[in-house]
Amino acid sequence: MNPLRGAILAAARSTRVRRGVESVRATRRVVDRFVAGETADDALECVHRLTGDGLLATIDHLGEEVRDDAGADATVAAYATLLEALATKDLARGADVSVKLTALGLDVDRAAARARAQRVLAAATAVGATMTVDMEHSALTDVTLETARELRATDPSVATVVQAMLRRTEADVERLATEGARVRLCKGAYAEDERVAFHRREDVRASYRRCLQVLMTSPCRPLVATHDPEMVTAAMELATATGRRADEFEVQMLLGVRPDEQRRLQGLGLTVRVYVPYGTQWWGYLMRRLAERPANLAFFARAVASRG
Numbered sequence: 001m002n003p004l005r006g007a008i009l010a011a012a013r014s015t016r017v018r019r020g021v022e023s024v025r026a027t028r029r030v031v032d033r034f035v036a037g038e039t040a041d042d043a044l045e046c047v048h049r050l051t052g053d054g055l056l057a058t059i060d061h062l063g064e065e066v067r068d069d070a071g072a073d074a075t076v077a078a079y080a081t082l083l084e085a086l087a088t089k090d091l092a093r094g095a096d097v098s099v100k101l102t103a104l105g106l107d108v109d110r111a112a113a114r115a116r117a118q119r120v121l122a123a124a125t126a127v128g129a130t131m132t133v134d135m136e137h138s139a140l141t142d143v144t145l146e147t148a149r150e151l152r153a154t155d156p157s158v159a160t161v162v163q164a165m166l167r168r169t170e171a172d173v174e175r176l177a178t179e180g181a182r183v184r185l186c187k188g189a190y191a192e193d194e195r196v197a198f199h200r201r202e203d204v205r206a207s208y209r210r211c212l213q214v215l216m217t218s219p220c221r222p223l224v225a226t227h228d229p230e231m232v233t234a235a236m237e238l239a240t241a242t243g244r245r246a247d248e249f250e251v252q253m254l255l256g257v258r259p260d261e262q263r264r265l266q267g268l269g270l271t272v273r274v275y276v277p278y279g280t281q282w283w284g285y286l287m288r289r290l291a292e293r294p295a296n297l298a299f300f301a302r303a304v305a306s307r308g
């Protein structure tokens, strides 16, 4: 792994670094680029703006690795409040919520986390929204895929996420393809050992292309989550080659990353969904974004240096 990326992901786990950065007001501007805000109202405002531009949203209440039942229950309550508010503003239909199982207490009790995921799913279904189970680090791949599969038994629209950087993913995708699921294909945002993950950029891309090929030629609804122009072009070419209509797959990008490209693709008639994170627990999320791209890190460093 790139040493810079490793260092940033290590900083993501450091409380001391976090406190230092939080004390600098200027970093707020950086956070604002990638995070909708700290409250459900902030998220609603962001979704309203995106919807006005013809974009769809998947909303993530930030928080992960919750270590107690109270925290996990608070995550469920946050999603329930958000979904009700979306419905009140007539924004729920077509919206999606992205949920991390560790925010629902996976590290505490697997069965309880699954039950909480069912409650979030019920709240989403009740207002016409859908749910995606985000993928976390590789030690959780099996339990996450299994839980998503169990949730799909209740509601087949539940989306599963796979990470092209993992060596196992092609086999996982083959299985998911036969199940006709909604599958979000991303590269993977976590620091992983070379035994389980590809580290070379071109190997990750090659894996992404192979997985895309399987998904596009299957009964799945592929959710193509990437900002990489080569991957987006590959998806569009495969869709044309396989006769898949523009409303039969999605391109997904993160809030604040290539917003012009999001609008350009939407203008071409593609279905584009933006990942909208909100909440007070933005630290780990922000660090993963910085680790992905040195240009983001430079933007962050400039803001810290200006201390404005």
Ligand SMILES: Cc1cc2nc3c(=O)[nH]c(=O)nc-3n(C[C@H](O)[C@H](O)[C@H](O)COP(=O)(O)OP(=O)(O)OC[C@H]3O[C@@H](n4cnc5c(N)ncnc54)[C@H](O)[C@@H]3O)c2cc1C
Pocket (backbone or CB within 6 Å): 133, 134, 135, 136, 161, 163, 186, 187, 188, 189, 190, 225, 226, 227, 228, 229, 231, 252, 253, 254, 257, 258, 274, 275, 292, 293
């Ligand atoms: C909707 C969505 C959901 C996700 N969900 C998960 C998840 O559940 N689990 C998980 O592990 N990861 C998730 N990720 C993160 C993902 O795994 C990658 O870490 C992240 O998307 C970076 O990979 P990339 O393919 O976008 O582009 P990269 O490999 O980072 O970059 C490739 C190329 O894309 C272009 N590019 C990238 N960023 C920019 C930019 N800011 N401006 C201009 N050009 C740019 C450049 O040409 C660059 O060379 C998600 C990503 C998205 C978009």
